[in-house]
Each structure stands twice: as structure tokens, then as C-alpha cells.
Amino acid sequence: MTNDLLLVAPLLAALGSAIAGALAAGRATAQRVIGVAGAGALLTSAVALVVHVHATGIATTQLGNWPAPFGITLVADLFSALMVLVTGVVALCVAVYAASENDARALGAGFFPFFHVLLMGVCGAFLTGDLFNLYVWFEVMLLASFVLLTATAGPSALRSGLAYVSLNLLASAFFLVGVAVLYGVAGTLNLADLAVKLGQPEAREAARPVAALLLVAFGIKAGLFPVFFWLPASYPTAGVAVSALFAGLLTKVGVYALIRVFTLLFPLQDAGGSVALVAVASATMICGVLAAASQAHVRRILSFHIVSQIGYMVLGLALATPLALASAIFYVLHHIVTKTNLFLVGGLIRRAGGSEALGELGALAVRRTGLAVLFAVPALSLAGVPPLSGFFAKLQLLRAGLDAEAFVAVFIAVAVGLLTLFSMAKIWIEAFWGEAPENAAPDPTLPRGAVFASAGLALLTVALGLGAEGLWQLANEAAATLLEPERYVRAVLGARS
Amino acid sequence: MSLAVALAVGVVFAVSLRLLLQGTLWHLLLGLALLSHGTHLLLFAAGGLVAGGPPLALEGALAPAAGAADPLPQALVLTAIVIAFAVLAFALVLGLGAGRDAKTDDIDAYGGDRG
Numbered sequence: 001m002t003n004d005l006l007l008v009a010p011l012l013a014a015l016g017s018a019i020a021g022a023l024a025a026g027r028a029t030a031q032r033v034i035g036v037a038g039a040g041a042l043l044t045s046a047v048a049l050v051v052h053v054h055a056t057g058i059a060t061t062q063l064g065n066w067p068a069p070f071g072i073t074l075v076a077d078l079f080s081a082l083m084v085l086v087t088g089v090v091a092l093c094v095a096v097y098a099a100s101e102n103d104a105r106a107l108g109a110g111f112f113p114f115f116h117v118l119l120m121g122v123c124g125a126f127l128t129g130d131l132f133n134l135y136v137w138f139e140v141m142l143l144a145s146f147v148l149l150t151a152t153a154g155p156s157a158l159r160s161g162l163a164y165v166s167l168n169l170l171a172s173a174f175f176l177v178g179v180a181v182l183y184g185v186a187g188t189l190n191l192a193d194l195a196v197k198l199g200q201p202e203a204r205e206a207a208r209p210v211a212a213l214l215l216v217a218f219g220i221k222a223g224l225f226p227v228f229f230w231l232p233a234s235y236p237t238a239g240v241a242v243s244a245l246f247a248g249l250l251t252k253v254g255v256y257a258l259i260r261v262f263t264l265l266f267p268l269q270d271a272g273g274s275v276a277l278v279a280v281a282s283a284t285m286i287c288g289v290l291a292a293a294s295q296a297h298v299r300r301i302l303s304f305h306i307v308s309q310i311g312y313m314v315l316g317l318a319l320a321t322p323l324a325l326a327s328a329i330f331y332v333l334h335h336i337v338t339k340t341n342l343f344l345v346g347g348l349i350r351r352a353g354g355s356e357a358l359g360e361l362g363a364l365a366v367r368r369t370g371l372a373v374l375f376a377v378p379a380l381s382l383a384g385v386p387p388l389s390g391f392f393a394k395l396q397l398l399r400a401g402l403d404a405e406a407f408v409a410v411f412i413a414v415a416v417g418l419l420t421l422f423s424m425a426k427i428w429i430e431a432f433w434g435e436a437p438e439n440a441a442p443d444p445t446l447p448r449g450a451v452f453a454s455a456g457l458a459l460l461t462v463a464l465g466l467g468a469e470g471l472w473q474l475a476n477e478a479a480a481t482l483l484e485p486e487r488y489v490r491a492v493l494g495a496r497s
Numbered sequence: 498m499s500l501a502v503a504l505a506v507g508v509v510f511a512v513s514l515r516l517l518l519q520g521t522l523w524h525l526l527l528g529l530a531l532l533s534h535g536t537h538l539l540l541f542a543a544g545g546l547v548a549g550g551p552p553l554a555l556e557g558a559l560a561p562a563a564g565a566a567d568p569l570p571q572a573l574v575l576t577a578i579v580i581a582f583a584v585l586a587f588a589l590v591l592g593l594g595a596g597r598d599a600k601t602d603d604i605d606a607y608g609g610d611r612g
Contacts, residue, residue, distance in 0.1 A: 169584055
């Protein structure tokens, strides 16, 4: 009973706020209240879920009381629960930011209802225990993201939106083909049941092409090399709050799906990791960071850094040792908080300096000391400077890499870290130091709620860095659960397996 | 029958790929439509094709008679069709708007975000 309620609560919180928001269409104040309160409810239910899962182990519920593997199962292991939790944190901060930064017209046009539909899709993807249901949640999330992207983007919205929609349709087709073949091979789509069926050598052999199909599908969604080009082309065109939400959550849903599939269905840990995936991860890190170095627009630089950071997370998955997987989980959680905040600060920079092009910014450190601090915290964390959260995430990942003797990948990870610092320093020097541009826009006051949201995330980054041990402990437990698929199977299918 | 359907899926995918690579707006949209059709056909065929065996349970029986078709792929396909329909409708509107904005149907001229 508790399980049922706790697992469904995050989805209901998001769905309820979306419906309430849609009913209050056109009323900006009501939208603000519903938007923030809904995100708060999501965060609260996520906290309850994490506490419950941490105390009692994997929680499951069978929707409609159809027993697994016939019905749709919702499952929360510690990894899923932590992902829902960080989704709640990001949701609340972005909601506060959007409520204070967006004008009444944008809010009246329906920002928050779609915002909550997107959150519902994200949480559903984290909680589902069924592969086809995962596809459905992906589509819920993507349809909302299409609307948010095209409704908030500037003049080139329709055109960059078209590329985004087409690429996502292509990825969904890959995913669905993989689902079809997998059903043909195993006759089930319940993840736990699949894990059992694919345990047979002949079924695993027959399902091997599916692993490739799912890798491509989730790789496109996560922004892996060589299929990441849609990401930097679309994210910077969206509105600030929308791009922060996308940057924090959407690609990480792809990473989550990769981790789930390659620990449960096609366990890399049995194969001692994957050289091919290590190579892909390394190429992703390098390409992202080099492309970022050539950009001169705040949020475009940050978008390319999403790509390079995805490489770190996938590297952790590819090495497939307990330490590597735990560091990948820690990295995902740290990255969602940090990256969302960087995009929010990017929006504040645009407001304070009147532009996002580095050439048109300058001397913000003098005029806006507080903003400089807000930028410096997540930027240094992203680059991995101690004592912030990014340092601990990178440190553990490097340790895992050295343990697994993946020396080339470790070297690349260190070099990419330095280049990330270079990129962040570039934004710092161009935007915060130097001469103020001649035709600088007069300083509008920064919306207080937006600053508050960004400061909250910055504090969290510092807290995750100084108090990394607590989260590291949780990440280790989550990784241990992932590496023992039998526990997941037993929780879903009961003792009969 | 399986072979015929498999060949049909292959042809549909091949045509859609060709259309996607044409570089004009209408080819792109048609290609996306065909791509999802091909996927649906594959999904439908994946559960095994049965002719004349509706998945209905006779009165009093707990399960359909042996040799009945598997109903699950049909349910999956229906769901997927609805989703693909919605996404395609959205893509169509986006495409129309983008084409009107750029005054050309050459996708390469759209350029996305170059700033």
C-alpha cells in the first residue's frame, strides 16, 4: 500500500499540477502559484520515496493490479529514486526561476502546464519497469519538450525545432524497432522478466542486435558521439528556464536508460566492461569540449559542455566496476544540479549584460559581484575544482579508471577537465572582467526569485562538495543494487524466479 | 507471410531513408511518416503473424484457444500509432511554419541556430 502510493505520487503531483495549470490558463498569478507548488509537491514525494527505498529496498507496484510480467510495473530502486529526487530539486528551482523571470504573457500562454507534463514524463521514465512503457514516457517528455522549445525560442525557433523533432523521431524509431525485435525474441517487455529471459545464452545471442539499436536510440537522446549535433543546435535557442530544464534533465534521461539497459538487460559487468563504449565516451568528451572552446556565446558554450560531460558519465557505465558505476551515478546527480544552475546564471548574465555573446559583455564582476559568485560556483564545479561537487565526481571516476587500467580514457578525462576550466575561464574573462562595452544596456534589476533559485542550486553544489560522503554512500548502494540484477528481478517478479 | 511482411518493412525503411536524405522539407516529412509506418509494421510482425485466429476467449474459457494471435503487439502498435500521429502532426505544423519563414523548402538553408 505504501509502495503503491509512494511510487505513483511523483507522477500524480506532476499530472495534477499540469491539469490545474491548464484549467487556470491565462491567469499569470495562478500559474505561478500552481507551478511552484506543484514542483514542491513533486520534491516532497521524491524525498519520501528515497527515504522509503533506502530503508526497505526496491519498491514496486503493479498498476491496475495486473501481476508482473503482464501488467505495467513501476519500480524504484535507489538509483531511480535518487534520479526522481534530483528531478524534484531541479523542478523546484527552475519553477521559482521561471515564475519570477518570465513575464505574465509567457506564463499565461501555458509554460507551466507543459513544464509539468515534461516532469511527469521524466519521472515516469525513471520509475517504469517496462520497456514499452519507457518508450511512452519518453514520448510524453518529448512532446512537452517540443512545445516548450518552439514556444519559447526566438525567431529561428521553428527551424531549429524542426531539426530537434526530426532527430527525436528518428531516435524513437530506433528504440521502437529494438522493442519489436526484443519482443519477438523474448516474448515479454517487462524489464525484470526480460532480464531473466535474456539470461539464457541463446536468447542473449539472438537479442544482441537489440543492444546496438538501444545504444543508438539512447545515445541520440543522451547526446553521445557521433550523434550529438542536434543538442547544441537547439538548446541555446530556447528560453532560459526551458533550456536549463532541458540541460539538466533531458539528456540525463537518456543516460539513465543506458545505465538501466546495460546493467539489467545486457549487463556489461559480466563482460568486464565495454571497450567500444569507453571509446565512444572518450570521443564524446573530446568533441564536446573542443567544440565548446570554439564558441563565443554563453549558452552555446554550455551546451557543448553538456555533450562532453555526458562522456564522463558513460565512461563510468562502460568501465562497469562497482566503483565506476557509483561514480557515474554521483556524476549524473552532480551534473544535473550544476548544469541547470549554469544555464540559469546564463540567463541572468543575459539580463544583466543585455547579451549572451561574449564580445558584447564585459566588466560584470565590477557591476554585479553577486552574479560573479553565482557563476563561479557552478562553473568551477563543472571543471572539477575542489572542494565543489564536480571535483569529487571526477576524482572517483579517475580512481575507477585507474583501477580498471583504462589509462587512455583517464588521460583524456583529465585533459578534458582542464579544457573545461579553460572554457569557463573564457566566459569569466570576457563577461566578468575587461572593459564594459560602450553601448552596454543599462542594468535592469535582476528578478529576486531567479537569483534565489540560482543561489539555492549553488549552495547545493557546495554542500554536495563538502558533504560528498553522504551522497557517495548512497551512490555506492545504488550501484551495488544495479550490479545485482537478481535483486531487481526478485522485487518485481516475487520469489518464484 | 512473414517473409512478405519482412520484405515490406525493408522496402518501407529503404524508401523513408532515401526521402530523409533528400534535403527538402516535404521529403523530410514524408520520410518521417514512412519511418514510423515501417516501425509499426515491424512491431506488428514481431509477435508472430497468425491468420484467422482472433485473440478472443470463448465463453467460460480463461484463455484464448490455442493458435490465437498474440494481442499484445496489436495493443503496442495502436499506442505507437497514436503517438506517432501526434508527433507527425506537430512536425507538419513546424515544417509549414519553418518553410514559410525561410521562403524555401531547402532544409539546408534553414541552418538552425548559427547566430
